[in-house]
Amino acid sequence: MLRWLLAVLGYFVYRFPGAIVGFILGSLLDNLSVKGRRFQTSFGTSQQHVTPADFELNLLSLASLVIKADGNVSQTELDYVRQYFVQAYGRDRANATFRIFNEVIKKREISAQNICALLQQRTRYESRLQILHFLFSIANADGSVSTAEVNEINRIAGFLGVYGRDFESIKAMFFKNPDSAYKILEIDRTATVAEIKTAYRTMVKKYHPDKLQHMDEAHQKGGEEKFKKVQEAYEQLQKERGF
Structure with missing residues (x-):
């Protein structure tokens, strides 16, 4: 460590007083280095894991990109994000995350590509699907999802390595049209009844809430919403096809 190296150098130059000064100076530099690495993690550097604080800041950063995508910063969308964070992490922790975001990250350009590269390496695929659902939920908080917001979330999905x-499928959960149920189940309108049943079983496994047990309560609730949409899509096709 740097503190011991400077302590040894200080000892050779100024004996014991130099060793003490070198150790103190080295300690300060070591601390600055650690803080710098923690801050850079939010922008996609190669740390070995994502701490809870890093994940929250990265998630908030992606949320801000979606909120600003259509050039209209909606207070409803901002309120949705704050409430989501409070539910997921508690009021004190959420407030601390927003404070860091306001003081530091908002002053810098946010790189979705760097953030997503980190998340892709350090999070499970089902967690990244839930991040997309969260981002669509933000966009939909004011009652509609704009084309610009869809494009931004699609860009983020690409960086996250989402198929x-x-x-x-997740996008279709926020748009009602004749093809929505088919898109949610990831099949074409020409699918047979047997293919619909197979697709339903596949999607149930993919979106089952148990796959998000490692995430916080709010994310698990979002997983339940995805699961419910899959069930509703299947029930709709059952009625349409009569099976």
Whole structure:
């Protein structure tokens, strides 16, 4: 460590007083180095894991990109994000995260590519699917999801390594049209009843809430919402096809 190296050098130059000064100076530099690495983690550097604080800041950073995507910063969307964080992490921790975000990250350009590269390396695929659902929920908080918001979330999905069919499945949960149920189940309108049943079983496994037990309560609740949409899509096709 730097503190011991400077202590030894100080001893050779100024004996014991130099060793003490070198140790103190080295300690200060070591602490600055650690803080710098922790801050840089939010922008995609190669740390070995994502701490809870890092994950929250990265999630908030991606949320801010979606909120600003259409050029209209909606207070409803901002309130949704704050409430989500309070529910997931508690009021004190959420406030601390927002404070750091306001003081530091908002002053710098946010790189979705760097953040997503880190998350892709350090989080499970089902967790990244839940991040997409969260981002769509933000965009939908004011009652509609704009084209600009869809494009931004699609860009983030690409950086996260999410497959196109999974992106379209989650997207369809926020748009009502004749093809929505099919897209949620990741099948075409020409699918047979047997293919619909198979697709349903596959999606139940993919979106089952148990896959998010490692995440906080708010994320688990979002997982339950995805699971419910899959069930509703299947029930809709059962009625349409009569099986």
